[in-house]
Amino acid sequence: MRFDILTLFPEIFTGYLGQSLLRRAIDKGLVEVYLHNIRDWSPDKKHKKVDDRPYGGGPGMVLRVDCVVPCVEAVQSMVPEPGHLVMLTPQGRRLTQAVVRQLAQQSRLLLLCGRYEGFDERVRLLLRPDEISIGDYVLNGGEVAAMVVIDAVIRLVPGVVGDPEGPQWDSFSEKMPGLEFAQYTRPREYRGLGVPEVLLSGDHGKIAQWRKENSLQRTRQRRADLLGESAPPTPPPQNPPLH
Numbered sequence: 001m002r003f004d005i006l007t008l009f010p011e012i013f014t015g016y017l018g019q020s021l022l023r024r025a026i027d028k029g030l031v032e033v034y035l036h037n038i039r040d041w042s043p044d045k046k047h048k049k050v051d052d053r054p055y056g057g058g059p060g061m062v063l064r065v066d067c068v069v070p071c072v073e074a075v076q077s078m079v080p081e082p083g084h085l086v087m088l089t090p091q092g093r094r095l096t097q098a099v100v101r102q103l104a105q106q107s108r109l110l111l112l113c114g115r116y117e118g119f120d121e122r123v124r125l126l127l128r129p130d131e132i133s134i135g136d137y138v139l140n141g142g143e144v145a146a147m148v149v150i151d152a153v154i155r156l157v158p159g160v161v162g163d164p165e166g167p168q169w170d171s172f173s174e175k176m177p178g179l180e181f182a183q184y185t186r187p188r189e190y191r192g193l194g195v196p197e198v199l200l201s202g203d204h205g206k207i208a209q210w211r212k213e214n215s216l217q218r219t220r221q222r223r224a225d226l227l228g229e230s231a232p233p234t235p236p237p238q239n240p241p242l243h
């Protein structure tokens with residue numbers, strides 16, 4: 001799978017791209033990642049300006065259409081097969097594991113990262129990108145959101161995650177509609193806290209049963225919405241501390 005990242009800040013990605021899982025996927029030839037600096041397509045040959053003040057006034061700067069559109073077109077034509085264009089934006093459809101699965105079907109993704117007050121509206125009209133938001137909060141730019149997309153998508157590329165059974169059992173996958181069960185490892189006791197006896201029993205049937213129940217109980221308590229249920233009743237307020 002090929003990713004082309006279009007950004008004004010390619011350096012933001014270098015630490016992440018050196019990270020072990022992604023690095024190994026790149027080294028194994030399963031994933032290719034290319035960085036492109038939108039500034040390289042600025043029509044302003046002297047100052048390389050990529051943004052300008054909004055028509056109508058107001059705060060912030062807007063990314064210029066005559067910079068972004070030529071950049072996307074040039075990157076698309078770097079290889080014969082055009083990629084699926086994703087624009088990271090708070091106005092996009094929300095990223096869920098179902099969306100991640102859709103994106104993982106593509107063999108090439110272009111991730112367009114904006115900054116400032118956003119893109120000139122004509123970028124959307126001309127390029128018709130798949131607009132994606134990673135959640136209802138404000139970021140300083142699309143770069144962190146693009147890393148979230150890459151991180152979630154590469155897990156579904158065959159061979160990237162060591163154990164091919166791994167991603168199937170991730171939360172939000174078909175086999176795990178709810179949250180993961182509680183995990184324990186050594187030591188057997190820490191500060192008076194032990195490990196559920198069943199996990200030490202070696203009885204795989206019982207262990208599977210415990211995990212299923214633990215997973216369901218946690219999902220009910222924390223994310224009842226995932227089970228199509230309403231949220232659990234909120235606990236009564238605690239008494240204020242006495243001084």
Ligand code: 97T
Pocket residue numbers: 088089090114115132133134135136137138139140141142143145
């Ligand atoms: O807040 C943003 C600013 C720029 C680009 C993307 C975002 C964003 O994406 N998902 C949530 C917020």
